[in-house]
Amino acid sequence: AQSVTQLDSHVSVSEGTPVLLRCNYSSSYSPSLFWYVQHPNKGLQLLLKYTSAATLVKGINGFEAEFKKSETSFHLTKPSAHMSDAAEYFCVVIDASGGSYIPTFGRGTSLIVHP
Amino acid sequence: EAQVTQNPRYLITVTGKKLTVTCSQNMNHEYMSWYRQDPGLGLRQIYYSMNVEATDKGDVPEGYKVSRKEKRNFPLILESPSPNQTSLYFCASSGGPGQGYYEQYFGPGTRLTVT
Numbered sequence: 001a002q003s004v005t006q007l008d009s010h011v012s013v014s015e016g017t018p019v020l021l022r023c024n025y026s027s028s029y030s031p032s033l034f035w036y037v038q039h040p041n042k043g044l045q046l047l048l049k050y051t052s053a054a055t056l057v058k059g060i061n062g063f064e065a066e067f068k069k070s071e072t073s074f075h076l077t078k079p080s081a082h083m084s085d086a087a088e089y090f091c092v093v094i095d096a097s098g099g100s101y102i103p104t105f106g107r108g109t110s111l112i113v114h115p
Numbered sequence: 116e117a118q119v120t121q122n123p124r125y126l127i128t129v130t131g132k133k134l135t136v137t138c139s140q141n142m143n144h145e146y147m148s149w150y151r152q153d154p155g156l157g158l159r160q161i162y163y164s165m166n167v168e169a170t171d172k173g174d175v176p177e178g179y180k181v182s183r184k185e186k187r188n189f190p191l192i193l194e195s196p197s198p199n200q201t202s203l204y205f206c207a208s209s210g211g212p213g214q215g216y217y218e219q220y221f222g223p224g225t226r227l228t229v230t
Binding site for chain 1: 174223
C-alpha cells in the first residue's frame with residue numbers, strides 16, 4: 001500500500017528566503033514521486049518528478065527535490081522565494097508494483113509568500 | 116497548444132438531475148483520469164482509463180460513471196447527483212509507458228454545486 005504525508009498544511013516565508021515543503025511517503029516497492037503546483041483557480045501543473053534515476057531532481061521555476069530512501073522523504077526546496085510561488089503544492093506517489101497506476105495525493109501545502 | 120479541456124467550468128444543479136462533464140485532450144494520450152478535490156483532502160481519483168474501452172475504479176467511484184469510446188474524450192457522468200458530490204473536479208491525461216507515463220496534464224477544473 002502507498003501513502004503520502006505532507007507535514008505542513010501551511011508554510012509562510014518572506015520573499016527572497018528559502019522554501020522547504022516536506023513530504024514523507026510510504027511504498028512497498030520503488031515508487032515514482034512527483035510534486036505538483038496549483039495556483040488559485042487553476043489546474044495542477046507538474047513541478048518535478050522522481051522515477052528511480054538521479055536522487056536530486058531539478059524542476060521548473062528553480063524548485064528541486066531530493067529523494068531519500070532511508071528517510072522515505074521527498075522534500076521540495078527553493079533557494080529564494082518569489083511572490084509568484086504563492087500557491088498550493090501537492091506531493092504525489094505512485095507505486096506500480098502491483099499493476100495499479102492509481103496515484104496517491106498528499107493533502108497539500110499552502111505556500112504563503114510575504115513581501 | 117497541448118491541453119486538456121473540461122466543460123462546463125461551473126455548474127449548479129439540483130439533486131437527482133443527471134449531468135455530464137466533458138473532458139478532451141489533444142495530446143494522443145492513452146491514460147486519462149478524473150479526480151475530485153475537497154478542502155483538506157487533496158485530490159482523490161474517481162475513475163481512470165488506460166485506453167479506449169478500458170476503464171477502472173479509483174478510490175472514490177461511488178455515484179459516478181465514465182466511458183472511453185474515443186481516445187481523446189473521457190466524460191464523467193453523474194446519473195443522480197447528490198449534495199455530497201459538490202466538489203471541484205479535474206480531468207487529467209498522460210502518455211503510455213515510455214512516454215512520461217505518470218506525468219499528468221490537468222484540465223482547468225469544473226466546480227460543481229448540487230443543491
